[in-house]
Amino acid sequence: MKLARAFAALVIACLAVLGCIQAVTLEVKEGNSTCIKAELSASFSITYNTSSSTRTVQVPLPDSATVDSGSSSCGTDDSSPWLVAAFGPGHALRLSFATDGSQYSVATLALQYNLSDSSYFPDANSSEVVTVVSTSVGIWATINTTYRCMSPTTFRVDGATVTFSAMRLEAYMPGNDLSPTESVCMADKASTTAPTTTAATTTTAAPSPAPPGTPERGTYSVNNGNGTVCLLAQMGLQFNISYVSKSQNKTVQDLVNLTPNLTSSSGSCEASRATLVLTQEQTTTLSFTFTLNSTTSRYHLSGIALLANWSDMTAPFSVSNIGLDYLRSTLGRSYMCNAEQTLVVEPTLSLNTFRLQVQPFGVTTNQFATAEECQMDQDQMLIPIIVGAALAGLVLIVLIAYLIGRKRSHAGYQTI
Known part of the structure; x- marks a missing residue:
């Protein structure tokens, strides 16, 4: 048994360290049609408890992995497509997908592992089947x-990590083969940037650009088919973005303000989905997608996408996330937050918002409805109230002390 465990550990180490994990091809079908296809290599780093300590093991996705037809699905109007790759005694890699009509993304990444499998988890103090989930993945591409x-x-997926490589993937497929048109990830774009060689010269480093300051507040709207306003937004917007700089030949992090007088707005309004698209000088397209839950009559910002092609970028920058949960409010009310907020989209992009008010549903008379304020605004309003109450209490204490002292001083005099 010990020899078998040692051999299994040696094989796993070879696969993880030497990179000899073979690519696996996985397909989800509906009848004779393929809706999801993936060619990828994957390995999992999992930490588990033994009776005396914790251990971390590297588990590869073997080439014997197969699609679990009972759990995988092409999806319906009410359910998401799923790709479930099963391997070993109770292990599985699960990917669910979502789309906004123009792009698709991995909405959920889940890893299931069975601690009773002693070939991967020797001396584990539990035999349970563990499932860890992440809903912020950053794998997305244009439809088709x-x-x-x-x-x-x-x-990172809770207490484990999942590493993909040599990955080609498509969901919502129109045909049975992967599209020859590819959406390339940022890591591949950065790795193909050719370094430049220059003669050694004495140069003076250029000064760092000054911070852009607080962005100007813009007013944006979307009209429905009959010309009336169906979405209203007022906000200052600032990009916190990482991209490969052409002038510096490296990845840089930059703060860039959106300029309202150079920006036009468009979009669409549907019963349960509304989209605001902001376009600045044909070089920046920023879109917001809002979703309404008709059961709870609550809406939220569910998706943000940015396509930028700035002069200093080595390649167009494209990021999208349709699994967000920001700016929650009630149907018939607007959402307001005067304080600065940070909306994280992906590791390479976040948005800073200033003096924001938005209403994507239930707009009447071209005006915002009563606002629901964010927690930060409520906290900022509470601080002066607390300070004022404390000062009032202090004044009251001083006044009471003065009156008591004055009364005692009068009591010390006797009539002659």
Whole structure:
């Protein structure tokens, strides 16, 4: 038994360290049609408890992995498509997908592992089947294109990590083969940037650009088919973005303000979905997607996408996330937050908002409805109230002390 465990550990180490994990091809079908296809290599770093300590093991996705037809699905109007790759005694890699009509993304990444499998988890103090989930993955592509990422990319999933490499993937497929048109991940774009060689010269480093300051507040709206306003928004917007700089030949992080007088707005309004698209000088397209839950009459910002092609970028920058949960409010009311907020989209992009008010549903008379304020605004309003109450209490204490002292001083005099 010990020899078998040692051999299994040696094989796993070889696969993880030497990179000899073979690519696996997985397909989800509905009848004779393929809706999801993936060609990828994957390995999992999992930490588990033994009776005396914790251990971390590297588990590869073996080439014997197969699609679990009972759990995998092409999806319906009420359910998401799922790709479930099963391997070993109770292990599985699960990917669910979502789309906004123009792009698709991995909405959920889940890893299931069985601690009773002693070949992977020797001396584990539990035999349970563990499932860990992440809903912020960053794998997305344009509809009818193949997502391609040859570079190793690691995602943290609770107490484990999942590393993909040599990945080609497509969901919502119109045909049975991967599209020849590819959406390339940022890691591959950065790795193909050719370094430049220059003669050694004495140069003076350029000064760092000054911070852009607080962005100007813009007013944006979307009209429905009959010309009336169906979405209203007022906000200052600032990009916190990482991209490969052409002038510096490296990845830089930059703060860039959106300029309202150079920005136009468009979009669409549907019963349960509304979209605001902001376009600045044909170089920046920023879209917000809002979703309404008709059961709870609550809406939220569910998706943000940015396509930028700035002069200093080595390649167009494209990021999208349709699994967000920001700016929650009630149907018939607007959402307001005067304080600065940070909306994280992906590791390479976040948005800073200033003096924001938005209403994507139930707009009447071209005006915002009563606002529901964010927690930060409520906290900021509470601080002066607390300070004022404390000062009032202090004044009251001083006044009471003065009156008591004055009364005692009068009591010390006797009439002659």
